Amino acid sequence: MVTDYKKIDLFGKTLIQKIDLKSPFYFSFPVAEQACFLYMLKGETQFKFNDNHIHIPTNYALLLNCSNSGNQLNNTNSSDGEIVIVTFHPDILKKVYERELPFIFQKNDRITNQLSGKINNDFLIQKYIEGLLFYFENPSLVNDEILVLKLKEIILLLAQTQDAGTIQVILSQLFSPATYTFKHIIEANMFSQVNVDDLAKKTNLSVSSFKREFKKIYRDTPANYIKSKRLERAAELLLLSDKRVTEVAFDCGFNDLANFTKSFHDKYNVTPTAYRTK
Structure with a gap:
């Protein structure tokens, strides 16, 4: 059950969400042409797609291409959850990066249909999430320029993690969709x-x-x-x-x-x- 929900919009679309969930909880992702970076701030959860299950503990993250259906978070144990989600909209990314998309969004040569990937605990990403929480607590300080900077910052951090290869596979599908x-x-x-x-x-x-x-x-x-x-x-x-x-x-x-x-x-x-x- 959702006990608290906050969101921050950029150019008319949801960019950042903070969701507090009381166990047992289920949270379904809408099918859309977008990708989501989900960070488990507190508690733990299971990500389910088709018949796969990925365990996401505290301070770990999941990157998900939302172009297919049946994606769901669930937790049936006693721990409550707190989740922060950053959403990547293709049209907003094109607007933010007018000249050229970063390498991580460009077509890669890896032959795969992989649509999701777990991101290991990363200190810099933890600090990034802590910074986002400040804006939920002080919404009057939020403006489009700051949000564009925060969007670029998480993309830069993801490109530098040890999971960068998997991240590029997932994000590049937003602009170069391919089903093998x-x-x-x-x-x-x-x-x-x-x-x-x-x-x-x-x-x-x-x-x-x-x-x-x-x-x-x-x-x-x-x-x-x-x-x-x-x-x-x-x-x-x-x-x-x-x-x-x-x-x-x-x-x-x-x-x-x-x-x-x-x-x-x-x-x-x-x-x-x-x-x-x-």
């Missing part, structure tokens, strides 16, 4: 340093749903199929290139040489070095 097929995402990331959990996020599915979809399309488990394809690619590179074995292993998605060597021997009954010599 399941197979397109798998093929594009086949030889990257990613695991099943990473691939599930890129397809915007839970791990269990991802495995079911994968089995339906490829008639095999993700682990078996991907390992087999990586080893086949490694065998090709061993014969067609002069790269060292460690480079071949890394280029094919293996981050452990011992594991690569054992897997290669299990498949081809010979070590990678002997395979190349033979």
Whole structure:
């Protein structure tokens, strides 16, 4: 249940919201062409989309593209919640950045349908949120110039966090929307340093749903199929290139040489070095 709600508008649209929630609570996001930065100021919550659940504890944040339905926050335990939300409207961003959008909003080359991402505890973002609370307590001091500066500030902070790659994937979809097929995402990331959990996020599915979809399309488990394809690619590179074995292993998605060597021997009954010599 919402016990207190405050908002601050910029150019006629909601920019910042502060919401106090009494447990148990449910909070649904409207479907719209916008993205939301949600900061858990107090308490904790679960973000639910499709059949995925992301736990957001105190001082952690969630970045969400609101272009799809079914996104909801919920908490059924005894802790109340306090949330601050900053909303990114494409038309306001274009107005604020008249010449060119920041890099974090520009189209990227990563093949993914990921629409949400958890942002780890960050000291500078904590201080930013504390600064926003001052304006909720002193609304008479708020004006458009200050709000534009605060909007630019959070964008700059997000671009500098350790989660900047994921943040760019989500925010760039506001201006370069793209929906990839399941197979397109798998093929594009086949030889990257990613695991099943990473691939599930890129397809915007839970791990269990991802495995079911994968089995339906490829008639095999993700682990078996991907390992087999990586080893086949490694065998090709061993014969067609002069790269060292460690480079071949890394280029094919293996981050452990011992594991690569054992897997290669299990498949081809010979070590990678002997395979190349033979």
